[in-house]
Amino acid sequence: MARMHTRRRGSSGSDKPAADEPPEWSDVDxxxxxxxxxxxxxxxxxxxxxxxxxxxxxxxxxxxxxxxxxxxxxxxxxxxxNDASPELPEDFRNLLEKAIRLREHVEENGQDHQNRRALQNTESKIRRLADYYRGDELDEDFTYSYAVAVELLEE
Structure with a gap:
């Protein structure tokens, strides 16, 4: 599978071994x-x-x-x-945190064009993921902005 924001191919990783039942040494209830x-x-x-x-x-x-x-x-x-699930999906929350960190960095270091592009790519991923989660995990009228991200993570 190709990378989203580069022209390179993805690197292959290891696969989990196929197993139908837990190992014998792990007999936990x-x-x-x-x-x-x-x-x-x-x-x-x-x-x-x-x-x-x-x-x-x-x-x-x-x-x-x-x-x-x-x-x-x-x-x-x-x-x-058990009603213990987080309000936001983990992948979405991690991207929001990354975008906030990048935004604060770019505001302090305006000349850092590499991280400016990283911020654009991260915000693009957030918008794509918001489309996926909209309706189920997020409100129907959710639109991403820096202020909305800060507000969501403060809760």
Whole structure:
């Protein structure tokens, strides 16, 4: 797959190994995993961070290599069921934070044309992602601006 804002091809990455069931050494109860996911979300962790914490620390000392294999649900599905899901999707929130940081940098350093272009590209990605999430995760009349981004992240 090609990169969005360059003329280069994307780099190939490793694929997850195909597995139908969790490994034998990770025999953690699905309910315990779900409880730990909700607990970590209440502590303020994002879904991707929750997956890494479960992989590294585990539940009751036993690592959980894949939440979906252990519970038959994704981390975001578990959070939605328990009303612990974040207001904004994680990828959208990360792009908003990046755009705010870039905007503040460009205002202080007006001569930095490379980061000015990075800001334009990031805002373009935000608009594309807003089209994807509009109606479900975002309001129907959502339009991106710097002020709206700052307001959304302050909540």
């Amino acid at each position: 699905a309910d315990a995993v779900e409880e730990r996911v909700v607990e970590l979300a209440e502590e303020g962790y994002d879904p991707s961070q929750i997956g890494m914490k479960l992989r590294d620390e585990g539940v009751q000392g036993t690592p959980v290599p894949d939440v979906k294999l252990a519970t038959d649900k994704k981390v975001t599905e578990i959070l939605e069921e």
